[in-house]
Amino acid sequence: MELFLYSFEFESSQGKTLIFADPHLGFEPFRGINVRSRFERKLAEFVISEDPDLVIILGDIKEDLGLREYTRRVLLEFFRMLRDYRIIxxxxxxxxxxxxxxxxFDNVSVVEYYLLDEALFLHGHRSLPNVEFKRAFLGHIHPTAIISLKGVKRKVKxxxxxxxxxxxxxxxxxxxxMDIREGIKLVPFLKDVRSVDLLIPPSIHIEGYSI
Incomplete structure (x- = not known):
């Protein structure tokens, strides 16, 4: 699984910083999947392989809206594997x-938003916090787009x-x-946006995608 394609890594004042969004750990029973994917272990192994100084997870770390015993076990395994990493x-x-x-876990902090080097990190389901920032990173809507590749239309992350x-x-x-045209309406501070730029891993860049 090429998880690196859907994460973002950069150097910050905290060192090597890895960010990703919406892992939805423990999703299997909530999506009608009877086979254990053990995605929590694969994701933890990915983080370990990257060896960052800081990990920022942009919300929805779990699928369960509450906290059933199954979800608790999945999360405990994930965080135990990452005891040596600072996680926001x-x-x-x-x-x-x-x-x-x-x-x-003393290495894990849960916050409503996080500011780092004038960058704002948040999930994206609520209004913006009253803070100053130059750029912001969010998740929440699992964006996809319909594009034509070699004459075949495909839905891609x-x-x-x-x-x-x-x-x-x-x-x-x-x-x-979720199609970005619908998903962006679920972000309170972006719902009036009419044009965006897309980066489709590993290397397709589309400017001025109308929504």
Whole structure:
């Protein structure tokens, strides 16, 4: 699974910083999947392979809106594997009661938003916080776009740039995503945007995609 395609890595004042969005761990029973994907382990192994100084997860770390025992077990395994890494979670709409798990791990913080080097990190389901920033990164809407590749129309995951805002696709390879034309309406501070730029991994760049 090429998880690196749907994450973003950069150097910050905190060192090597890895960000990704919407893993929705423990999704299987909530999506009618009877086979364990063990995605939590694969995602943790990916983080370890990147060896960042800081990990920022842009919300919806879990699928369960509450915290069933199955979800708790999945999260505990994930965080145990990453005890050696500093993790910031910007709380998403699926992250109810997440603190009941993260309080067991001193390296994990759950916040509504996070500011780093004039960049704002948040999930994207609520209004903007009253803070100053130069750019912002969010998730929430699992953006996809319909594009034509060699004459065949395909629905593909994409990064979306709308002014100073960058929306990351879900890092979960089992989730396809939502058409950006519909999804962007679910972000309160971007719902009036009419044109965006798309980056489709690994190398397709589309400017002025009308929504």
């Amino acid at each position: 979670i910007t709380k998403g709409n699926h992250d109810g009661r997440i603190e009941e798990v993260t309080k067991k 994409c990064f979306v740039k709308a002014g100073n805002f960058v929306i990351l696709p879900t890092i979960n390879p089992f989730f396809e995503g």
